Amino acid sequence: MDFERDLRDARETAQAMTDTMACRGPDDEGLWTGPHAAIGHRRLAIIDLAGGRQPMVADEDGRQPAVLTYSGEVYNYRELRAELAARGHRFRTQSDTEVVLRAYVEWGEDLAEHLNGMYAFAVWDARREELLLVRDRMGIKPLYFYPTPHGVLFGSEPKAILANPLAQRVVDADGLREMMAFVKTPEHGIFRGMYEVRPGQLVRVNREGVRKRRYWQLESHEHPDDVDFTVKTVRGLLDDIVARQLISDVPLCTLLSGGLDSSTITALAAKDLREQHLGTVRSFAVDFAGYTEHFKPDLTRSTPDAPYVHELAGHVGAEHTDIVLDSAELMDPAVRAAVLRARDLPIGIGDMDSSLYLLFKAIRGHSTVALSGESADEVFGGYRWFHDPESVGAGTFPWLAGGHFADHAGVEKILIDEVERVLDVPGYQDDRYRQALDEVPRLRGETGHERRMREVSYLHLTRFVQILLDRKDRMSMAVGLEVRVPFCDHRLVEYVFNAPWAIKTFDGREKSLLRAAAADLLPENILQRVKSPYPATQDPSYEQVLRDQARALIERDDLPYTQLIDLDKARAVIDQPVGDSSALSTRASLERLLQLDAWLREYRVQLAI
Template structure:
């Protein structure tokens, strides 16, 4: 797992440009957090390629950028981030075709695979990846991103080429790119959805999941190499359950490969418990156990916890139960309100995300959890994306959310904001909110996404609608969480793998009828049935509980005190975006700090971003 970046300029000789190397070094340096182990650059006439490495497989051999030559002539140069879990099979196929390897790394498999199959390589890869190949023979660049968008990749077209990087910070390090955000950018930032391919920064795009971007002298072209397809499901329930389990066994086994310490992230919920239990079984069968697991908890959480409609039970006891059940070496990273409001920690979150308005204390706690995990492990397996795939969220089961002409999570989680009238936007200026029309923007994006959904002819209306709900979650909601997990983990040089994003499993379950996914009337019925035999009954039957947020009453108090200081200074850039009356009400002594927590959190994030990134708003 690594950070990649580069610059292609067809009208310049970068080797003769005195500042080109300095620019490339600066771009590459922004990704030291993603690749703390080593760095390198490749510079030639029209291409400057940078890389920062987190060494996971073949520590000595997988140095990058990696090049391939023939008779002293450069064929291609690769900068690659990710893991390819079928690299052994691909290596055997390439060796049979005459390729010779000098390393054990999956990086070289990707490079040799490109030489053999060109951009058709993307369809052959099983894994999470984002990479750039400079083809010296054709003088063209290929940018490739994995099917589910687990690993990020951004690019900025220029008059004579392109600038690219894993994260926007690498692109913004180029002197020709400025952090400019217009109305649409701010809408994308605040509307509580994620539009594939777009970023809030003007001129900076994402490579969409499952897409290839080709950069030539003639211009830039984009090709989709994978998408969710509507296929008739012919298996009965028993066979479907068995198929899901067989896929999970294979996926987890493949994703346990590493030449560095590995662990799992264990909350005590169904998803993370399933991954941990299957990992423990696979490691045990290989004589490599026990599995190591980590959880996050908050000081006083047991005393302060109160059940509500989203969280009926605390995680801690269930995580400990599963760890004991599988014999895991289990650790808990405990945090307090001071940790979550610490300015250095909040700044680290902003620097990791390059954007504000994420998930508040959940972002900070995830960052600090990963910081603790990284002290002993370099790779972690996560249960992320199971809810989107198997129908775990409450909006899959909420008639109002299902029937709404909007993203279902936006309806079910209206208290989080994104429509301009929610708690998150409660401090923003009313005129600005009218101009943004967040609700209208989000609904337009919803209709755009709905038009993409593949359907089977003559589908039952319920099945048709639930296919739409699944598609929206797998292409619009999951990317919010995958991006968050990638940024918080890679900010600590930790690689997080996501077994539930294996495209074979995703395609199969996407086409499994909703009646099978909810066959016993519960959320994630299919997953429960597939892994019940490796879990304690208490966990197999546990009700869905989201990622925890602190219940410490000191947290919103500390946040509000920080915003009061900014307001008193009177010079903070965010004040121009806030409604002064609403701000005064939020800071009034008789206002409950908890009631304005989300709005205060967003205001502080916006201010730090505008200040630290020197953002120009064109509103």
């Protein structure tokens, strides 16, 4: 958008920006241009395959008051359609896209408060000459913008904005700190001058500049319900949420790990499909060649997933498929390059990103939509550090305390000493922690452990969950797969956030409310299973290949990061014995080194530190 140029003459640049989103929308494309706005769209067709083309223009008696480009799903679109029809709106399609467009015509920016779903969209209002950017409440779908002297650039991912020559590819010290902090600060876009629309935020851009408004945020309220009623309410919400998120005009499946979260979603989906006479649920799981047979328990994973996956699939009668990967696939340079392009940043987590990408790529051959158990740990208090007094009491983000992520330090372990001092990542983390604490909505009279656990829940629901939601969205949309996250329904998040910690742990364990709500759905073995994070390969050959690649890399004479990386430190990490006690830490450092090199070259980044 530019108020000083006629963007009808900028179709080539707008098309180049749109083309970067081809992975997110493999089914169709469109481009609309007007005097001061150019809007592109790549479509992943889910609802009304024929009628939901975009950009979508509102046509009223020959006038075109609004143009929409929209990503995601609105799960209450049928109810909204009926309400808008009763208000006199006429619909040409059966798509949720048109419902969002007509909702804007009816309610303006207040439309966001009517929506239930995951979405990121932009509306150009030709009457007001104003652009509106809107992101869903929990930030499931990404949306970025980059102010220019006379307007703004925007896109679902940074790569769309960077395709415009007005956007500078500069990352300064603050951007590097954010990349290394393992804390996703709201609105921070890493690249200098770029911003991410905050979850639950509206951004309006007109001739007067950029204005922001939060249309949703977590609030604290008294929780009047006892344990039994709270469990019943959680179950009722989950029944409704999963039923809504099964709506699709294309093949749909679930992601299954055999844990409480994904098993609950799969069981609810199976139940709903069976009751609606719509057949059996289809499920997919990731596994590694030889992983189950040679599994070795570690600090975070006590059991392999496969036995639990198969038990749950059999229990609910799912049509199940294991996607089995080997180390050669995980180390394929083409896969690693695809993961980096999906991420736009060297912030990945190595084989756990590569395997997720490959899993989604395989699923896309069968389904276009998948339901995931992501975010249950943040909502219900499932991570081990929620229950570790040292981590809870630490004056920082709990996941950074107690050594929970000490093995994921990454490239900061091999920084030049002076760069490490200047960046001061621990100081940055402390600043961001205090900023987050200042936002926590307080409940009058709440003290002690209950007060602290409200803080901990807020930190996870506004900072930590964003890391995981962004990863899942990027890896899935990179192959044209839509992943839905039922546990992020804002009604459930609001309700459980305000339940006292004593109720959330009423049975003395993690995720008490979810376990009780799913008690009639799951086998006891799965119901009582201790949380096991997303799996990482245990094949020692994977680490050896990493070392070989890193060793070859740092011997090149065209390294783009000599102002950042201490090559002697890098060599010391590479030369550590394979499989020693620091193996995970070593892997993280080498993964980040390889990513950093590829990122600086491919994205032509200018470092300003």
